[in-house]
Amino acid sequence: MNMKLMTPGPTPLPPQVVDAMGRQVLHHRTKEYGEAFDKLCKGLKYVFAADYPVITFTASGTGGMEAxxxxxFSPGDRVLLISTGVFGDRFADICLSMGLDVDKMDVAWGKAVQPEEVKSRLRNGVKGVILTHNETSTGVKNDIAAVGEALKGMDILYVVDAVSSLGGMEVRPEEWNIDVVVTSSQKALMCPPGLTFLCVSPRAVEAAKRNKGSFRHYWDFRKALDFMDRELPETPFTPAVNLVMASSQAIGLIMKEGIERVWERHSRMAEMTREGVKAMGLHLFAEEGSASETLTAIQVPEGIKAGDIRKHMEQRHGIIIAGGNKSLKGKIIRIAHMGYIFEEDVLDALNALEDALISYGYGLEKGRAWETARQVWDRRREKI
Ligand SMILES: Cc1ncc(COP(=O)(O)O)c(C=O)c1O
Structure with a gap:
């Protein structure tokens, strides 16, 4: 049985990307590699929908957050850190380990931050605002555009974790006043795990140049940008050559489909999933209106174990989904519809979930979820 990863990272790879991983390694100071990296850098600018440079580091998304x-920022700098779940908490931990003065604003899990509350929370001397776009642990998306709007005209750097959204959900750093957008390769971008990408505004680059207080070497934006600014871009240190080759293929596929169409596909798959799940009588974890477009978090009905549902879906249907993190363990399951995942996969996942629930005695009308999702697809197909 072929297994399908419908987890929020890693996600399945297109065959062209798998092939690129298996190629003989190139030396990273050659023209052939430089051309592939150049293609990746240009493609990333397209995917990030900004004319800002995009820095690539060999690391997972957490490395990008630290970078x-x-x-x-320097130790002692005050930042407003908005946490809407596990990954907001992780960003707070990173800031604390770097010695920042963190004002942590905790939003109830399952809810999105209200942009006006961000503005009223800003205290004197705040140098940065940090927010997660798509909180993978709860399936909630935050309105990063509205927060960016609220920060316009202020001398505040705005940093966004778009690890589980970029490539699947609209992000526009320039229009939305965002200074650093961090993402990683293994989610909606259809690349293998191992690379982190940071889209940096001129203000962020200036801040990095002025920053004398913070210790950094591997993560130094100045060094990375310096090496990118060559006839063919390079990296200061040995890059993960095959990951770059594979990512260049994956980004090429996104460019071929067109980023706006890719966003629309994700939004369509998300609506199919939500409506299908509701048709089973289940409840979403995210509050109405703030549900993510790349993954759906579903409350596990009383009397059924999250682990049993996941096991059934995996063993009987070959579909791997995720459970809840931290305090949500056992309470939710998460179906990701990001990256190299299509509408048929969503229908399969709904069918598998229905089958799992029925086998554990949950009463539902078989086929209704599938039919409901199918109708969403039909209705939205016209808009393509
Ligand atoms: C929103 C978000 N931020 C950060 C991370 C951390 O990324 P990584 O696991 O690549 O370090 C994840 C990973 O799932 C994530 O979903």
């Missing part, structure tokens, strides 16, 4: 912090 944003050590370049933009």
């Amino acid at each position: 944003a912090v050590v370049n933009c």
